[in-house]
Amino acid sequence: QIIEAIESAFGDGPLSGRHVIVTSGPTHEPIDPVRYIANRSSGRQGAEIARALRDLGARVTFVTGPSTTPPPAGVEVVAVETALQMLGAVQGALPADAVICAAAVADWRVANAHADKLKKDPSGRIPTLEFVENPDILATISQMQEDRPRLVVGFAAETSDVLAHARAKRARKGCDWIVANDVSPETGIMGGNENAVLLITADGVEQWPRMEKSEVARRLARRIAEALAE
Amino acid sequence: QIIEAIESAFGDGPLSGRHVIVTSGPTHEPIDPVRYIANRSSGRQGAEIARALRDLGARVTFVTGPSTTPPPAGVEVVAVETALQMLGAVQGALPADAVICAAAVADWRVANAHADKLKKDPSGRIPTLEFVENPDILATISQMQEDRPRLVVGFAAETSDVLAHARAKRARKGCDWIVANDVSPETGIMGGNENAVLLITADGVEQWPRMEKSEVARRLARRIAEALAE
Incomplete structure (x- = not known):
């Protein structure tokens, strides 16, 4: 096997000598000093991916939003809060052989974030939030035009038409792979221990059976190792 | 002392036989299945108050939003997510001798919350969130016109003009006491272990020194016991 050959050549696992950046968790976008917009990402899948990549010998930079899931040991943790901070942290950690974008990044931030806490207006007027795209x-x-990581993997958390949305996302973003899943509340995946994903690559679509997030992570890490070994 | 007299009469502490409802933590207001509006309340102060009231013998109903702070043992926990759910839980737990509203309840919820995940519009159009007051x-x-709890305590987390805002809040809401504090990021109070509060009652204002949130809770619980003993 290719992987075993590399493992024996480098001594430390098939990803030894490789640098992989993993983003994970939600981002928080401030509305005012006490309020923010968040999302339900637990950061579990991202943490498991970082762990699995580390176990295959990669040097892992783990860029994480505010998450209750502790990061794995043995990775470099960069803690951020907003999408802008996350982008800066990823760019600051480059170059990398692969970037795995598992974070649930806010698509929008509040354009008119307030320095003071928003107050209820006695007249009953409701504040308006203006958004700007992150x-x-x-x-x-x-x-990236120069030094693009060889493998860029995105995630698509969908609540309907998972495959169509994920395929469109892969084309639109220009990433190599999309790991897509259905996060409708009734699946129990968001915040849960299991995941059921589709892997969309240039070669097509694979449907993986529902399994522990740690096992999704190990399978994905092995696939990443194979791709970087080609 | 009054407290000790009651303590000896009831055997179990000055709040024995009393029912106190404590609300705590943030609320989460959904935007769509994966996004929500939250606030930075850690729920620590509320959990400490519930603990201190329990220690004085009260039966405590602890109505808590999503919080990383574990609730104290020996209280009845009612877990909620939104402001509407929190109100329902409080009303469902009545009657009570006192209600301590320590939760950071969202003033607004999203009127046009979406059943499907909001998508970035390829045209670049930004979604608009419409809010409705909670x-x-x-x-x-x-x-309450009937069976109002004898003591209703509110909290005012402010970032400027703390005393003026808190006094106005007490008058506007019709509550008996306001516990006010400055949650500007530079104070480190939001999410921290310490608190520095003003207690605003019908008699005036007391400035308590900065102390552990657990000590704020114990002082407040003693004051509540005194008030209910009158």
Whole structure:
């Protein structure tokens, strides 16, 4: 096997000598000093991927938003809060052989974030939040003109038409792979221990059976090792 | 002392036989199945208050939003997510001798919450969130016409003009006491272990020194016991 050959050549696992950046967790986008917009990402899948890559010998930079899931040992943790900070952290950690964008990055941030806490207006007027689109980390890395990582993997958390949305996302972003899943509340995947994913590559679509997030991570890490070995 | 007299009469502490409802933590207001609006409340102060009231012998109903702080043992925990759910849980737990509204309840919820995940529009159009005011739990309980709890305590987390805002809040809501603090990021209070509060009552204002949140809770619980003993 290719993997075993490399493992024996480098001594430390098939990803020894490789640098992989993994983004994980939610981002928090401030509304005012006490309020923010968040998302339900637990950061479990991202943490498991970082762990699995580390276990195959990679040097892992783990760029994580605010998450209750502890990061694995033996990876370099860069803690961020907002999407802008996450992009900066990823760019600061380059160059890398692969970037795995598992974070649930906020698509928008609040344009008119307030320095003071928003107050209820006695007149009953409701505040209006204006949004501005966040930079797209996956697209930015995928479309780098120089020193692009050889493998850029995005995630697509969908609640309907998973495959169609994921295929469109892969084409639109210019990434190599998309790991797609259905995060509708009834699946129990968001915040849960299991995941059921589709892997979309240039070669087509694979449907993986529902399994522990740690096992999804190990399978994905092995596939990453194979891809980087080609 | 009054407290000790009651303690000896009831055997179990000055709040024995009393029912106190404590709300705690943030609320999460959904935007779509994966996004929500949250606030930075850690729920620590509320959990400490519930613990201190329990220690004085009260039967405590602890109505908590999503919080990383574990609830104290020996209280009845009612876990909720949104402000509407929190109001329902408080009303469902009545009657009570006192209600301590320590939760950081969202003032607004999203009127047009989406059943499917919001997508970035390829045209670059930004979604608009419309807000509707949440019911005001503190005002609702404070202004009950029948069986109003004898003591209703609100919290005011401010980032400027703390005393003026807190006094205005007490008058507006109709609650008996306001525990006010400055949660500007530079104070380190939000999410931290310490708190520095003002207690605003009908008698005036007391400035408590900065102390552990657990000590704020014990002092407040003693004051609650005294008030209910009158």
